[in-house]
Amino acid sequence: MAGARGLALKRPSAxxxxxxxxGFTLTYLSLIVLIPLAxxxxxxxxxxxxxxxxxxxxxxxxxxxxxxxxxxxxxAAINVVFGVVVAWVLVRYRFPGxxxxxxxxxxxxxxxxxxxxxxxxxxxxxxxxxxxxxxPFGVKIAYTPLGIGIALVFIGLPFVVxxxxxxxxxxxxxxxxxxxxxxxxxxxxxxxxMLPALLPAILTGFVLAFARAVGEYGSVxxxxxxxxxxxxxAPLLIVIRLEEFSHAQATAIAAAMLGIAFVVILLINLxxxxxxxxxxx
Amino acid sequence: xxxxxxxxxxxxxxxxxxxxxxxxxxxIALILIAVAFLTVxxxxxxxxxxxxxxxxGFSGYxxxxxxxxxxxxxxxxxxxxxxxxxANLVFGLAASWAxxxxxxxxxxxxxxxxxxxxxxxxxxxxxxxxxxxxxxxYFGPHLQSQGIQIIFAVPGIVLATIFVTFPFVxxxxxxxxxxxxxxxxxxALSLGASGLKTFLLVTLPNVKxxxxxxxxxxxxxxxxxxxxxxxxxxxxxxxTNTMPLHVEILxxxxxxxxxxxxxxLLALLALVTLVVKIxxxxxxxDQIAGSNRx
Numbered sequence: 001m002a003g004a005r006g007l008a009l010k011r012p013s014a015x016x017x018x019x020x021x022x023g024f025t026l027t028y029l030s031l032i033v034l035i036p037l038a039x040x041x042x043x044x045x046x047x048x049x050x051x052x053x054x055x056x057x058x059x060x061x062x063x064x065x066x067x068x069x070x071x072x073x074x075x076a077a078i079n080v081v082f083g084v085v086v087a088w089v090l091v092r093y094r095f096p097g098x099x100x101x102x103x104x105x106x107x108x109x110x111x112x113x114x115x116x117x118x119x120x121x122x123x124x125x126x127x128x129x130x131x132x133x134x135x136p137f138g139v140k141i142a143y144t145p146l147g148i149g150i151a152l153v154f155i156g157l158p159f160v161v162x163x164x165x166x167x168x169x170x171x172x173x174x175x176x177x178x179x180x181x182x183x184x185x186x187x188x189x190x191x192x193x194m195l196p197a198l199l200p201a202i203l204t205g206f207v208l209a210f211a212r213a214v215g216e217y218g219s220v221x222x223x224x225x226x227x228x229x230x231x232x233x234a235p236l237l238i239v240i241r242l243e244e245f246s247h248a249q250a251t252a253i254a255a256a257m258l259g260i261a262f263v264v265i266l267l268i269n270l271x272x273x274x275x276x277x278x279x280x281x
Numbered sequence: 282x283x284x285x286x287x288x289x290x291x292x293x294x295x296x297x298x299x300x301x302x303x304x305x306x307x308x309i310a311l312i313l314i315a316v317a318f319l320t321v322x323x324x325x326x327x328x329x330x331x332x333x334x335x336x337x338g339f340s341g342y343x344x345x346x347x348x349x350x351x352x353x354x355x356x357x358x359x360x361x362x363x364x365x366x367x368a369n370l371v372f373g374l375a376a377s378w379a380x381x382x383x384x385x386x387x388x389x390x391x392x393x394x395x396x397x398x399x400x401x402x403x404x405x406x407x408x409x410x411x412x413x414x415x416x417x418x419y420f421g422p423h424l425q426s427q428g429i430q431i432i433f434a435v436p437g438i439v440l441a442t443i444f445v446t447f448p449f450v451x452x453x454x455x456x457x458x459x460x461x462x463x464x465x466x467x468x469a470l471s472l473g474a475s476g477l478k479t480f481l482l483v484t485l486p487n488v489k490x491x492x493x494x495x496x497x498x499x500x501x502x503x504x505x506x507x508x509x510x511x512x513x514x515x516x517x518x519x520x521t522n523t524m525p526l527h528v529e530i531l532x533x534x535x536x537x538x539x540x541x542x543x544x545x546l547l548a549l550l551a552l553v554t555l556v557v558k559i560x561x562x563x564x565x566x567d568q569i570a571g572s573n574r575x
Contacts, residue, residue, distance in 0.1 A: 010385035015466050016476035021379035025391070028372045032443055033397055036409035039419060043412050082318045089315040093308055101316065103559050107323045109498070110551035110558075112505025113403075114525040115544040118532050119326035122333055122541075129325065154322055173301050180300040215402025218507035218525070222532065235404040239512060242408065247417050254405045261400070 044255035047248055055252035060228055061237065065256060068234040071145060072213035075152035079209045080202055083160025091168045105162070108155045113218025120151055121223045143225030148233065151219040156209030163205035167198055200272050207268045214261050327548060334545035337538035345542035353519040354527035354543070357435070361523060362503040365442040369499055373450025381458030382466065392455065398447040406444045407512025410437055433515030438523065441509040446499045453495035457488055457569065490565040494558065501554040505547055
């Protein structure tokens with residue numbers, strides 16, 4: 001019976017267990033991920049468009065959303081610059097400590113966000129190692145939007161490094177030699193031959209770092225100061241609304257965040273597809 | 282090296298090499314930038330955790346990690362990971378078996394949906410369960426009348442943790458099993474092995490290192506998750522506080538040394554995770570799918 005139904009669903013195969021494996025997969029996926037996310041969509045829809053719009057365009061919500069998206073974009077851009085340099089150095093150069101450096105890049109994936117949050121705050125607070133150096137000059141990092149940026153750079157870095165690194169490793173030296181033999185100097189080879197080829201990977205890393213940064217909570221809330229209209233990120237506002245038992249508000253902000261993030265990611269995927277067609281990689 | 286003494290040779294050698302690499306000063310500058318950036322942004326925070334943790338001395342450290350609320354938090358963290366990781370492990374095996382060994386319509390959609398939890402903010406991952414099971418939630422009133430509590434209780438913490446660690450095992454296994462194809466299994470089956478025996482004796486050994494790799498990463502995230510768990514936990518000391526939440530409470534009470542002491546245990550877990558991960562990458566690179574450098 002299961003076999004007969006299986007044949008209709010899938011291409012014939014000698015291997016057993018399709019019904020069981022796919023059945024379990026779909027049930028588990030639905031229970032854990034799809035139904036809960038559907039609850040969010042249903043709740044958001046039940047607010048009606050004007051209800052949704054009123055919450056999302058309230059000054060405090062708008063400020064939080066703007067802060068989250070703008071700082072995430074800036075942090076992802078910083079990660080692109082330094083992430084590409086780090087990937088380049090790790091792939092192209094040999095120097096003592098290289099493997100340790102390579103290993104440490106994954107730290108933000110492994111270190112719990114709350115731990116990163118309090119550690120960064122300790123460093124950048126006015127009495128901290130780096131905060132203390134800058135404090136005499138009137139530069140404050142912790143408890144300002146600058147601190148949020150630092151936390152988002154921390155958590156986003158591995159995304160850029162780990163997407164660019166394998167592409168750079170596979171980059172054929174012959175292409176560089178070809179460019180050089182045709183008279184390009186090193187700068188021209190890098191900026192006009194190599195970087196365009198690396199661009200899809202760099203953009204992917206940018207999107208991943210950005211998407212992670214927009215939703216980030218644990219590493220940010222300790223260092224941010226969390227002042228409404230100044231340093232209050234959107235995920236924190238969701239938590240605040242939940243603590244006020246305002247499910248409608250929390251849901252609307254969450255839906256807006258997911259919606260905007262989805263559009264941004266879609267846009268960048270389109271750019272990437274266009275890029276791929278143009279360069280044929 | 283004295284360039285002047287070696288003269289022409291060095292110039293030609295340098296020119297030959299310069300075709301595929303940068304000039305020495307540029308190389309050194311880039312290495313220094315990378316080292317400085319990683320030191321300030323990654324190593325310094327890690328170092329800060331341990332340095333702050335030991336500020337109150339070893340006795341203060343021991344006191345912070347052995348007081349009853351801290352121990353309760355550790356137990357809860359272990360319990361949550363002990364449920365969430367095996368659950369996602371079984372799911373990862375089922376999903377990769379279905380996706381890698383069979384052709385069926387909607388496969389790439391399924392693959393995309395599995396990664397979905399990675400693109401959802403942790404806070405939203407917790408929120409969705411509050412909307413379902415909270416007192417004002419869709420099933421909340423019904424569950425309350427049955428005396429079942431999910432939100433602000435351990436089941437909610439487990440669910441939120443499963444959600445955020447959902448893709449870890451599957452995303453390691455699916456590409457590897459796709460790469461390995463179905464020949465091994467077909468051979469075993471044609472020689473008379475049962476389906477279960479084939480899975481246990483042929484498929485599982487083929488993917489064991491990738492499986493361990495996924496489990497290690499899944500476990501690190503499960504034990505360290507903060508945002509999603511924070512939303513559903515209710516922060517009841519000694520009852521619904523995991524280790525990361527306990528760190529937050531201590532920190533917000535200005536008990537910094539104790540907060541960093543508990544945090545240092547989580548940082549140790551992160552270091553162990555990194556070491557095992559790297560060991561697996563070096564030793565079994567060919568048996569872990571090539572696409573898994575996130």
